[in-house]
Amino acid sequence: MSFPDPIAVFRTEAAELLELIEAGLLDLNVNLGDKDQVDAVFRGLHTLKGSGAMFGFDALAAFTHHCETAFDRVRKGEVPATRELVTAVLEAKDHMRALVDTPNGDHEATGEALLANLRAAVDGANSPGAASPAKAAPGRNHFKIRFSLPQNAMANGTNPLPLLDELRELGECEIVANRSAIPSLELLAPTDLHVSWQVELVTTQPRSAIDDVFIFVMDEMQLDVVTVEPPLAARTLTKSEAPIAEAQLAPAPQAVAAAPATLPAPTAPALVDAKQKKTSENVRVPAEKLDELMDRVGELVIAQSRLSQLAGGSGDLQLRAVSEDVERLSGELRDTMMVLRMVPVTQLFGRFRRLVHDLARETGKTIELLTEGETTEVDKSVIERLADPLVHLVRNSCDHGLETPEERRAAGKPEAGHILLTARQQAGEVIITIKDDGRGINKERVRAKAESSGLIASNANLTDQELYQLIFQPGFSTAQTVTNLSGRGVGMDVVKRTIDALRGTINVTSHVGKGSEISLAIPLTLAIIDGLLVRVGDGRYVIPLSAVEECLELPIEEDMRSRGRSFISLRDSLVPFLRLRDLFRTGTKPDPFQKVVVISTGSERVGLVVDQIIGDHQTVIKGMSKLHHDVATFSGATILGDGDVALILDVGHLVAEGQQQEAHLRAAG
Template sequence: MMTIDPADTFRQEAQDLFEQLEQALLDMEDRPDDLELVGTAFRALHTLKGSGAMFGFDALAAFAHHLEAAFDQVRHGVLAASPDLVALALAAKDHLRGLLDGSASADDPAACALLDRLQDVVAPTRHRSPPQAPKADGLGDDGPGGAAKEGGEAAIWRLKVRLPADALATGTNPLLLLDELRDLGPCTVIAHTEAVPVLDAFDPSTLYLWWEVVLTTTRPRGDIEDVFIFVRDDMNLSIEPVAAASDKRLGEILVERGAVTQAGVEDALARRPRIGKLLVDGGAVPPAQVEAALAEQAHARAPAPAGQRRPTGQESIRVSADRLDALMDRVGELVISQARLKQLVAGHEDIPLKAVTEEIERLIAELRDTTMGIRMVPIASLFSRFRRLVHDLSKDLGKEVELTTSGEDTELDKTVIERLNDPLVHMVRNAIDHGLEAPDVRLAAGKPRQGKVHLSASHSGAQVLISIQDDGRGLDAERIRARAVEHGLIAADSSVPDAELFQMIFAPGFSTAHEVTSVSGRGVGMDVVKRTIESLRGTVEVDSVAGHQTVVTLKLPLTLAIIDGLLVRVGDGRYVLPLSAVEECVELTSEADARSRGRNFLNIRGDLVPFLRLREFFASPLPAAPFQKVVIVSDGDLRVGLVVDEVIGDHQTVIKSLSRLHADVESFSGATILGDGGVALILDVSHLIEIGQVRDEIRKVS
């Protein structure tokens, strides 16, 4: 059985907190007066401090404490969320991440410098008393006990603290929480032991107690809530103001304090003569009036109708990525076994056996879809990382840049998202460094000072399209052409369309930058971008309008694990085409085959489509089938026909990577295992379409 290290759990949760903190800080630059953002940053730091200390990350907890104290002053209105403080907090967040992964230490000179700068920012407000913080619900702390202000009149609060039963097992120390309450002012703590079982049934890891606290403090309600900020979501906490003087009856006070239930008070009162009977017997009120009053009381005390309970939030659990990968591998093996079963049953006439086989096939298909859905991650998790990148680059390069995003809910396989980070980082850096002009240059060109970079994602069939668009100077086609000729990529007198010319920027060492900067310009990276995207079975397209914009579009498969494919035969070999790329299948008769010799294109309803004879492409020695088929495949606006001997049918394809020995074979993107144990290669449609288009261009020239 796999054991989970609590420290690893904290590391995973800390990464989420770092992302949350960074997004809040970046938003704070534009909205420094937004107290909700300040509260988000404060809570993230408070949680990092508390849980870091709990799991032994003392250096992280100590450093987070200093930053938390600064944002506590911002929260109370003593300190402003200035750009200097935000920039300092972003740098401190990076140091906290370094303390978490071990790449930084508490005595680093950089850490000491950060603390000194933080003290300089906080120093002017050190001797001022913070005013009252607003409550989270938008109301002040004006209650029956009066306003609770720092240094003002004390208020009395009644707290009921009920931690979850597994609080001790998860590392929560209730005594530390109660000690923090005592630091706020005089308080009385009453432990309720009613739920403690007998010794034989006692579980030392289970928390049976709950506490009632009466606290007198000059601090605001928000400071009381902050004591429980780390465990607030899992506990029941009640905080109520108490009037300094009360004229309530004893029974009402006991009920409010929880010392006795309303039913208990009524039971005690029931032993006395009922007030209604006393009034009727004394002639003070008619019996009907008492009966009506009792009916009204019964309606008022009636419980709410069933089904009106507040809905609880959707529950979720954190699962290791390794477990998801292992689950996907098992599902893949199950799909292969199901294909084997389907092939075996095909030769039998046993109807019940075929029915069971079809039911298993349906269930496995649903299991496959469910498992793949678990692996799907919203691309927002990737897009959110670029806000910090754009923020830092714009300051380093002296440019004003606005980053916008759309389609953040688009989901993509987690493996694809993990491998997309570096290519996207490189393209965003290029867009800002080379694409966007300096503010003065933009103004001279009639553009706004602030440049725009837009990231978008959308579904297109079984693919996801990711675009990086900027409103900068665009690509210089003539300069690219000159560099391509210089590098020997094209002939000096060749006529190359812009779409093909723009693809030259992905050649190794290719760059049109006038000068090399610390960000880019050496011609290293774009070739890596293309190789990475192609390794994900994707493609890259570039479109640009000189002086206006550049758009780079990545076309990627939804998943790298299992796809729906079309199984075909060429000679004695079997191959798989991704079903998402298949448009249609047509028959190629021997007469039509003879007519097309030397022309390499077909007339598909008035459109001339170039085609490849896969028999010739794979050098198959067997004679062609009498009725060959043409599978029309597409990639964007480009189409090509693939001539095969037989279309076998659809096939759930579990993708297996090729070995390193076959890494340079560009016609195949992987392999799969068939039901009979044989291997079928998965054709790389993009590469085949490229070959078909090249041959079509050669035909047109000749």
């Protein structure tokens, strides 16, 4: 049995904590008076510091301690939260990530600079009338503390030593360990905790500071704090004074009986079982294992397809029954696997709050990011590959799209520019839209740049959509100067190539002075899809079922009349169609009764003429080889039940080609 690497587990949990800290800081930046967010950031920093110290990330723990202290002062009302403080801790958070990823790197100079910024932000937050910590708590408080952790605390990742260190930081204290509950050696389990502690603390801090030390283990521990009145004068305890009388510190008999650390050994498993039941609702699984499981499910679907084909050609009723059961079970397993791989796009959208915050500071613009449809779910592999394209699109909207506050005021707009990120599902696709209320795309400038670059002829007749698609050409940029954000014409090319690789499409709309909207239509999954298997000549092809609107027969007389014009009348509308036989150059004669499969992407439709519609097919998508990566007509391949290979048609490319053919025919007619 293999156990997970504890350092890898810590890094995963640290990444989640850093994301929560960043989200809390960005929320606090919107409402600086939100005490809940101040507490949330403080708890995140506190947990990260404690976990880092537990796993040996001492530099991380030491650095995080300063940020935690700053937010502790905000939490106690000693200094107000300011945007300068939020920015300083955001920058410090990036340094914490570096300390997690490369703990042995040379980070000292960067850390010192960030701490200097943090100190400046905290000092700047002090108002002239604000009381210093010493004045806020002039008295000396004397506390006598007794605490014990659950018997399974260490097995669940709680280290008591950092808790004791935090108590020492509060003031002068003496700590005595109570070892009376430790069982004999033969009954001792090395992962169980049987020690409790007695602490005498003299501090200027209030009682709440002690509760803050145990804030994350409070629900599962026994804690008794006694205040000695009047407060003792500040003094240093000697070892002879250290032992504290049991009569002074002992809680009520009922409390002692309830302390987990003093429970008899036979009851310990019950506590462990309860904890396991509490945490078993969620299980952390490495993404690689999900990918491996998806591959196995894909192979099972292919094997099930072969079994169905064999059963269909056999007269054995029992074989057919077994085949139907396997088909049903494999379909359910496939659906379950797809759900496991689905993640909400909020994981993707959350990254751009920090990006927009930093871009607003860099450009001097006031930018507000809005999101909708965060609960929309997409395959995790799609989410991972969408990150870079969306970064380029958001940066482009901030730099090119939105105006400066002065320009917006002159145009009668509010000073704050808005960027809206939305996600929604449509059939088998997810539509992600990036919309801004900026200056819009200048079509004349785009056309002039395209002509000067030789992308189009000066007399070319292009639709608005065709013109907007030019901005995704390699090296294309209308920026007059090169900046840190844009101007080299690289980013939008990356967007186009990535979306094409995802078998997606890009649609652009823009209105000068009102803003632009870029929509990305992406398949929900890249692994298994439902397809429509068709035959053209001697070859078989798969059309994604989510894009199929309807199927109809193409009569011979209609086929003869339509030669040369490539249109079919469908409920009082003309739909262009492509003869796949001609497109694929099969060299075979058409079947007597050809079929038309009408496909669509968005509002655009095109018909595909095929020889035969074979039926539905669960399609396991296999990538094309490097020799065929530039063949735009196909997005992948799949293995059929008889072992033959069928190519998967790229619906977006075919619809675009059909619409382009329609435009040429209309222009010629």
